[in-house]
Amino acid sequence: MSESTLSFEKMQEHRQLHLERRLSDENEAIERIEALGKLYKCELMPQTNDEGQFTGIIAATREPDNDLTRKNLELFTKYLIETKEHYMIEFFPVYHENSDGKLVLSQILPMVTW
Numbered sequence: 001m002s003e004s005t006l007s008f009e010k011m012q013e014h015r016q017l018h019l020e021r022r023l024s025d026e027n028e029a030i031e032r033i034e035a036l037g038k039l040y041k042c043e044l045m046p047q048t049n050d051e052g053q054f055t056g057i058i059a060a061t062r063e064p065d066n067d068l069t070r071k072n073l074e075l076f077t078k079y080l081i082e083t084k085e086h087y088m089i090e091f092f093p094v095y096h097e098n099s100d101g102k103l104v105l106s107q108i109l110p111m112v113t114w
Contacts, residue, residue, distance in 0.1 A: 022112045029087040029110055033080060041069075042076035046093065046108050054093035054105055088114045 037043050045060040059077045063069040083089075089110045095103040 022114070025087050025112045026089065026110060029083055029089050029112070032083050032087075033110065036076055036079050036083070040072040040076040042073055044080075044091075044108065046105060048105055052103070052105060054108070057091045057108060088112055 033044070040061075041063050042059050042061045044057050046054055047056045047058055049055050059073060059080060061069055061073050061076075063072070090113050091108045092111050093105055094107045094109055096106045098104045
């Protein structure tokens with residue numbers, strides 16, 4: 001009985017370390033994306049279909065359209081993809097119910113998928 005208890009305790013310990021590592025990776029990825037956004041003056045914007053359902057995420061900027069803005073958007077997108085692949089993150093939609101009882105997209109969370 002004590003062997004299985006010990007094994008269970010070890011599994012719990014391993015699971016806790018795994019969860020802490022995932023959270024650390026998510027936090028690092030979020031910090032990197034935010035820093036890249038500030039550097040290149042870009043941001044992530046959710047894309048939705050006509051029903052308001054999340055379909056994906058795009059890089060966007062509010063800066064005037066010119067060569068520098070396009071280059072910054074390209075670099076932001078490139079580093080965003082690298083960050084996404086390195087940290088193995090995906091973007092997940094979070095919905096809330098509005099006063100009409102309809103689900104509305106409220107935020108997008110990056111989450112580690114490994």
